[in-house]
Amino acid sequence: MAESPEFLTAQDVGSFAYLSMKDRTPQILTKAIDTLHRHKSEFFEKHGEEGVEAEKKAISLLSKLRNELQTDKAIVPLVDKCDDTDIWNQHLEYQRSLLNDSTGELRWFFSPWLFAECYMYRRIHEAMVQSPPIHDFDVFKESKDSNFFESQESIDALCLHLQQLRPVRELSEKQLKEEFLRLLQISLWGNKCDLSLSGGESSSQKTNVINSLEDLKPFILINDTEFLWALLSKCKKTAAPPVVRVDIVLDNSGFELLTDLVLADFLLSSELATEIHFHGKTIPWFVSDVTVRDFSWIVDHVKDSNQKATSACGAAWDNYVKSGRWIYHDHIFWTLPHPYCVMPQVAPDLYAELQKACLVLFKGDLNYRKLMSDRKWEFTFPFHQALSGFHPAPLCSIRTLKCELQVGLQPGQAEQLTASDPGWLTTGRYGIFQYDGPR
Incomplete structure (x- = not known):
């Protein structure tokens, strides 16, 4: 295994990481605090004065976290159970054992960037866990739901496109491949809708991405989709x-x-x-990452759509879930600060699960960083x-x-892009689309 270079930190990776930690993350905390405050009456209706006190406690804990982050305080152990x-x-x-700092303190701006970001979101969870009976309230729920509703026209267009392909089995091999590559590209560009980068503000998809695919092709820096088609075609046979x-x-x-479900x-x-x-x-x-509640919520809302093609997709997806052809998993490893190369040691059960797959698709920036x-x-x-060594x-x-991280480019490609x-x-x-596997 190649010798690994240093971890990226908010200070040494460049302006993007530093500003993300110094400006965007406090903005995310401020929005979470505002969300809690706006739901105060709802907490009172459900839980009485106990709900109001819980809201105050959660806001106090999040405000304390925001202050620690903004003033580069020490990173402290978790106290929940x-x-x-x-x-x-x-x-x-x-992480503390790796320090050269004589104080022996982990600090926000000088810790590994990924670790510090993950720790912040884990502390948000801790603030809620310590505030029963509102401990299961998702402070990011409104942002996630709004992203779905604001993208409604694009969602309907994509569901209509999928319904127009049916019955898919009657497509020729050439048509199957063309549609496979098209839907992969739609899934890629759907990844632009990342609320953690916008501080939780809207980042919805308001145009029909299908019509933009040809114009977007030059912006795919690595395109290994032919290997994916070859692999799945072989597995199928x-x-x-x-x-x-x-x-x-x-x-x-x-x-x-939605693009992933399509x-x-x-x-x-x-x-x-x-x-x-x-x-x-x-x-x-990370504001907009999928939980089981988000997964079920979107399937239900697509199924209940007043658009015929959209609701037909939702009905099919609901059936896939009920019949066991779509299976949702969650695991604590995905919200730990560890890189994926340690999964066999830290979460051998999850690694064994991934080993059962013919292909694993990792969506998005956070997964790439890990x-x-x-x-x-x-x-x-x-x-x-x-x-x-991560090859399940x-x-x-x-x-x-x-993020300021990319490997596998051609010599000179990064320099040309920078210019x-x-x-x-x-x-x-x-x-x-960066692939690792048989070619």
């Missing part, structure tokens, strides 16, 4: 018993999740897969090596670029 608390506190000790499992490690709820539907309808396993978060995370251990690799460093099954990262578009790493304008 959740299943992952001990794992988190052990990791805090590990050779699987014995005839089970072709595709796992999707989800990123954002709202419009992006892709998953097509995989089943085309018999490129026989079952789809979705992996989401156990707790609210696949890459969030380290400062050279732009041309091979993707396979940067995975640092053939896998593909599908992401739009929103023509200095912000290319962080704007979400560019995307990749």
Whole structure:
């Protein structure tokens, strides 16, 4: 295994990371506090004075967290009693052991960037856990739901497109491949809708992305979709018993999740897969990440649509869930600060689950950062090596670029991009399909 470079920190990775930690994250906390305050009457109606006191406590804890972050205070151990608390506190000790600082204190702006961001969201969860009876309130729910409703026209257009393909089995091999590649691209560009980057403000999809695909193709920096088609086509023909499992490690709820569900539907309808396993978060995370509640909520809302094609999609998806062809998983590992290369040691059950897949699709920026251990690799460093031994099954990262981290580029490609578009790493304008597996 190649020697790994240093972890990315808010200070040394560049302006994007530093501003994200210094400006965007307090904005996210402010919005969470405002959300709690606006639901005060709802908490009173449900729980009486106990609900009001809980709201005050949660706001106090989040305000304290915001102050710690903004003033670069020490990062402190978790005090709740959740299943992952001990794992988190052990990791805090590990991070402290790496310090050269004579004070021995982990601080926000000088800690590994990914660790600090994950820790902030875990502290948000802690604030809610410590505030019963409103402990299961999702402070990001409104933002996620709004993203879905504001993207309604695009959602209806995409569902209509999917319904017009039916029966999918009657498509020729050429048509199947064209649609597979098209829906993969739609899933990629759906990843632009990331609420954690906008501080929880709207980032919905208001145009029909289907009509934009040709114009967007030049912005795909690495396109390994032909390998995905070849792999699934082979699995479809050779699987014995005839089970072709595709796992999707989800990123954002709202419009992006909708694009993932459309892709998953097509995989089943085309018999490129026989079952789809979705992996989401156990707790609210990075503002817009998918939880089981988000997954079920979107299936239900699509099913209840007054648009015929949209509701037909929802009915099919509800049936996939009930029949066990779509299976949703969550696991605490996805909300730990660990890179994925340690999954066999930290979460061997999850690693064994991924090993059952013919293909694992990792959606979004956060998954990419964890696949890459969030380290400062050279732009041309091979993707396979940067995975640092994480090879449970053939896998593909599908992401739009929103952080200063990318590997596997051609020599000179990064330099050309920097010259023509200095912000290319962080704007979400560019995307990749980066594959690791048999070729």
